[in-house]
Amino acid sequence: MDIKHRRCSYHEQEGHRCNETAEKSGLCYWHDPNIIKNHPDDKDRLEEYARNGGQLRGISLRRADLEGIDLVKHHNKQGYDMTHADFYRANLCGAHLFHLNLTDANLMKADLRDANLHLANVDNANLLGVKWNGAKIENLQVGSALMQERLADQAISVGEDDIARDYYEQAEEIYRDLRKAAEREGLFGMSGDYIRHELTMRRYQMPKLSSERLISKLIDLFCGYGEAPMRVIGFSMVLILFCAVCYFFTGLNFGGNIHIFQPNSSIEQLANLFFNCLYYSVVTFTTLGYGDFTPIGYSRAVAAFEAFTGSFTIALFVVVFVKKMTR
Template sequence: MSKNNDLCQYSDPSGVHCHEHANNSGYCFWHDKTTSKAEECFKEALENYAKSGGLLRGIQLKHADLSNIDLVNHHQKEGFDFSYADFYKANLNGAHLFNINLNHASLMKADLRGANLNCANVQNTNLLGIRWSDSKIENLKVGRKLKQEIEARAAFKNRDFSLASDLYEQAEEVYRDLRKHAEHEGIFTMSGHFIQKELTMRRMQMPKYSFNRLTSKIVDLFCGYGEAPLRIVGISILMILCCAVLYAFTGLNYQGEVKVFDESAALEQNIDLLWSCLYYSVVTFTTLGYGDFAPIGISRAIAAFEAFTGSFTIALFVVVFVKKMTR
């Protein structure tokens, strides 16, 4: 038998290979799914293996009792790399996991109560069913999308709508658990992000052309489900500008004189008209109504729509802003 055949067969998607000695299964003790990790001395052995520079990527730790384990890479900038590792139903109660890299790993149904996950990287990690109580998650790196969210979008693209709906439901559950725990820990910026994602996942489970989904999308665009007051400001500015352009083409009455865009007029005259229309759009949107300009014809309908939308938008901004500030 060649020397290479004595080595562990583990190889992850990034092309990293294990060089530990293989047992009868073809894998080393750490990467063998069939090897029990329930021995009392296993926790200490794992700590020593990590400190000695052993390959931690992809190791199999299902059901392992790792309560209060210390997996912090002390005095080093980078934490231990547990990418692709499997912690399914592992007991990590009170574990020290500061700055640990769990990219593409599985923490499904793991017990993380009281664990320190500050600065941990859990991007593309399965976080379904985790017990988060009293765990520390400041600066937790979750990434822009959860593993289930990415897979759901891929399933939807492949027209597997049943699988996509199931994965979106799982993603909603994970975001909800993270949001609740972030709120409990007082990390409101993080909880605000998670509630946006939670409600987005809920929307994605609705029928594509339903009224509820359309309403949910509009609320998201306007204010990020109450978590993005600056979106309201941006939409308000856009609406004011659009209405100003419409007023320029439909006309306004100023002291008995109709002001409307005329391509044959001088450039300065049309620019002055645009400024006047912008001014009128602002006072209409904010419902000030000075009365120096008056809409005519179609402008009346535009002004009515802008005034109604403006009063609603300003009220919405106040509610969202106060909500953010009081937290």
């Protein structure tokens, strides 16, 4: 077949194909990775190509100069599909990428300064080294995990811990850059989510049985690295309930009478005993210390632990809550 009549050989297993005329390489102009799209008219040509329904999936825009390009699918609820597209080191300063589907795309070291990425989907895209300064990333869809996180999990599954650690380091850098970008845009809720992910990636780089990793994990569970005040409340409720159960079986003193679980007690008596233990647990946790109930035996150790932990937890909640509210 004559070269000028050949069609682009780009195709995917899902059935997506390109029907553009192929160059000598067998790929069309847009899918050929050996062609650098930095000619003065490439930006206008790509916009027209997109408007005319060209196959945007998998196109190669490595090092392309596309400053200010408009890739918004106007008057349409769905943006253009640029899944698997390669934007390595592409200049996308001030680009309009609203609602663009960039799933599995390569955005490594792309320049997205002042670009509009509102509602863009970058799930499983390579975001390492992206320049985010001034980018509008409100409602940016990053996905449940970065590409590097998934690759790290795969590496761990085959015993490649060093490779996994490198991927986690890359993921930490990406989350740090996203956090800084969110802070510059005043998106502090988003920034809080990113810092939790950032510190989680840092934890995964620590030795599995190290005290540093254990402490980091406890801080995450306890308060989400200072970004989840509801976790502190949840922990408080669990601790109060747990200690109440302990008092239920170890006993409390009230007016000279010992209140403790007895197998032959009625349902009503057991319910009354449990609510008394729950009351005492709340009083001890908050360090109010009314003095009507007093611990006995092993209850003293439980009460001392609960009082110490409660005072610390309340102080931590105040710090975390104020931090969230003053942003």
